[in-house]
């Protein structure tokens with residue numbers, strides 16, 4: 001098999017924020033690589049700067065120092081190359097499902113009939129045919145996240161940045177949407193970077209997991225997850241799943257053995 005090609009390098013990125021007591025260092029020289037068609041999860045303690053990394057990649061924030069290198073070329077950010085999906089679906093409530101999905105293509109100047117064909121095809125692929133004229137408030141949380149995922153994918157970004165996209169959903173819907181995501185990523189050949197608090201989800205979906213330390217944040221370790229993965233539910237039955245799960249709990253200092261509670 002050929003060596004994986006590096007798509008994006010994050011090199012020595014530092015970022016501090018001004019706070020009442022002075023500058024707070026958040027990212028302390030973050031360095032890791034993303035390969036072509038990678039699926040990488042980023043895990044780390046709450047507030048360690050996971051969203052900040054995404055915002056720097058997306059061009060919503062500037063790093064203080066450090067470098068992003070995209071396919072061998074240093075860049076300021078990946079604006080125009082990424083699709084960013086967040087925990088909150090951010091659909092426009094006054095627009096129908098179809099109008100929400102069409103928006104990006106229209107802004108890009110895609111001819112109307114072409115945009116409509118593409119939008120309908122995506123809605124059908126994601127099981128949302130028949131809901132074109134529905135408004136977001138009439139859909140379940142899982143359906144709204146499917147619309148948000150379509151809206152992200154339809155722009156054909158090189159890399160998907162997914163910031164806890166399923167964390168507000170119930171477990172059953174999450175499992176279902178993990179499967180939808182996995183299939184979509186394979187069908188559309190996308191590279192994914194996923195921020196998640198859910199170690200179970202990280203192991204089930206990812207080829208690699210980047211574990212971050214607490215603030216000021218560095219990369220603690222990068223783990224390759226080598227499991228059979230025909231679906232995220234199947235992945236959970238792989239005999240190595242539990243080992244990876246425990247290793248990553250250890251990275252986050254989560255106690256996995258029983259401890260006596262002192263009376």
Ligand SMILES: Nc1ncnc2c1ncn2[C@@H]1O[C@H](COP(=O)(O)OP(=O)(O)OP(=O)(O)O)[C@@H](O)[C@H]1O
Nearest residue numbers: 017018026044045046047048049050051052053197
């Ligand atoms: N624009 C900003 N101005 C000032 N401080 C900020 C700003 N953005 C983030 N921070 C601070 O930087 C730190 C990291 O925030 P960030 O949201 O990136 O962490 P996170 O790991 O994504 O958090 P969580 O796990 O809770 O989602 C936090 O202490 C946050 O308060």
